[in-house]
Amino acid sequence: MTSPIRTTRRGPVLEVTIDRPKANAIDAATSRIMGETFAGFRDDPLLRVAILTAAGEKFFCPGWDLKAAAAGETPDSDYGVGGFGGLQELPGLDKPVIAAVNGLAFGGGFEIMISADIIIAAEHATFALPEINSGTLADAATIKLPRRIPYHVATEMLFTGRRFDVVEAKHWGIVNEIVPAPELMTRARALADHLAEGPPLVFAAIKETLRETMHLSIQQAFDMVTRRRLKSVDTLYSSDDQKEGAKAFTEKRKPQWKGR
Secondary structure (H helix, E strand, O other): OOOOEEEEEEOOEEEEEEOOOOOOOEOHHHHHHHHHHHHHHHHOOOOOEEEEEEOOOOEEEOOEOHHHHHOOOOOOOOOOOOOOOOOOOOOOOOOOEEEEEOOEEEHHHHHHHOOOOEEEEEOOOEEEOHHHHHOOOOHHHHHHHHHHOOHHHHHHHHHHOOOEEHHHHHHOOOOOEEEOHHHHHHHHHHHHHHHHOOOHHHHHHHHHHHHHHOOOOHHHHHHHHHOOOOHHHHHHHOOHHHHHHHHHHHOOOOOOOOOO
């Protein structure tokens, strides 16, 4: 049987494509595959950046497969190591992930999208959190969205389940960039290639610092970093890459990052 998830390696970049006709909805089995895929990306020292996109031109992902739900799948089913969609709860994912949103991103698809670090969307992409209409909780969005955009905007989106377009998404900072649909993957790949040339230990330190200090006061967060209580920060500050960055700057040349 054809896998609902396709992967392509381009050197240090992994492209992950949801390909589950006809709408790219995700059931528990698909979610577990996505979790295994992103865990493999996390653990592969040769991979530095991932792009998540979907097949077709209409749907990125409408979220939870309601046909599976009608057949008995529940919101607390086993969705795998990374939670629903493989990204939302995956521990230790300290590499950049780009979402290339090729169309409709609703519900759980929207939640997977905002689990990426950078979001590029086609100009026809649309968004919604319609869980209110099917009697369930958009749990990840309820937790994350009010931390990303104004509280009253987030709650209105959650309470009404209304659709909004990519221009509004950009206005609220939900997406980073809007591009014509034919240019979506070209732009995502260019950005991924740029990031793949960057310092992997610094990316890891950025992601762990963001993740581990979000709930702390500013002073507590500074203490975590300056006292090297975060593993990635401690690794960075003791690394050859740290020395290489300063050396390359003084020698006016491009750094050669080794990831150690």
